[in-house]
Amino acid sequence: MSRDGEYGARVGWAVVGSGIGPLLLAATDEGLVNVVFHAGDAVRGRALERLADRLGTAPVEAPDAPVLAAAVRQVEEYFAGRRRDFTLPLDWSLISGFNRRVLRELAAGVPYGSVVGYGDLARRVGQPEAAQAVGAAMGANPLPVVVPCHRVVESGGGIGGFGGGLETKRRLLALEGVLPEPLF
Numbered sequence: 001m002s003r004d005g006e007y008g009a010r011v012g013w014a015v016v017g018s019g020i021g022p023l024l025l026a027a028t029d030e031g032l033v034n035v036v037f038h039a040g041d042a043v044r045g046r047a048l049e050r051l052a053d054r055l056g057t058a059p060v061e062a063p064d065a066p067v068l069a070a071a072v073r074q075v076e077e078y079f080a081g082r083r084r085d086f087t088l089p090l091d092w093s094l095i096s097g098f099n100r101r102v103l104r105e106l107a108a109g110v111p112y113g114s115v116v117g118y119g120d121l122a123r124r125v126g127q128p129e130a131a132q133a134v135g136a137a138m139g140a141n142p143l144p145v146v147v148p149c150h151r152v153v154e155s156g157g158g159i160g161g162f163g164g165g166l167e168t169k170r171r172l173l174a175l176e177g178v179l180p181e182p183l184f
Contacts, residue, residue, distance in 0.1 A: 012062025031089030037164035084112035099137040117155040
């Protein structure tokens with residue numbers, strides 16, 4: 001995507017169908033910046049308004065932009081069971097500080113088909129008492145699915161919370177073989 005004058009990086013978006021419903025994917029020149037669940041018209045509109053406010057420029061539909069085309073392809077491959085790792089450039093500008101450290105560790109250190117506890121992830125980033133803060137970081141994740149917050153679970157075996165809804169989390173964990181597929 002090209003630069004957009006005084007506003008900096010242009011923001012493009014596309015919607016991709018998935019096994020958990022439509023996902024809004026948004027990207028800047030730096031990389032994928034946002035993934036939004038349940039991206040029907042109303043949710044998509046609100047998400048694009050939030051992105052415009054946060055990034056200082058109105059997102060434009062751009063499914064053929066290189067980063068978005070690659071993201072759409074990789075998301076489709078993931079949901080078809082043909083991809084385990086995303087190899088996309090990521091734009092981390094929507095998140096900073098502790099939350100960014102936690103999400104980078106999650107992306108790099110918790111592979112497909114595995115899970116980690118909130119407390120374990122807190123220890124990995126050098127904050128062993130910060131399990132609740134890790135939960136807040138998961139809730140603030142601007143790149144769910146690609147930065148796999150669905151792989152973070154409670155230490156006692158509970159599934160934990162999830163911004164996309166617990167059924168979505170269950171379906172993602174089932175796709176990766178962590179949980180059995182629902183019977184119906």
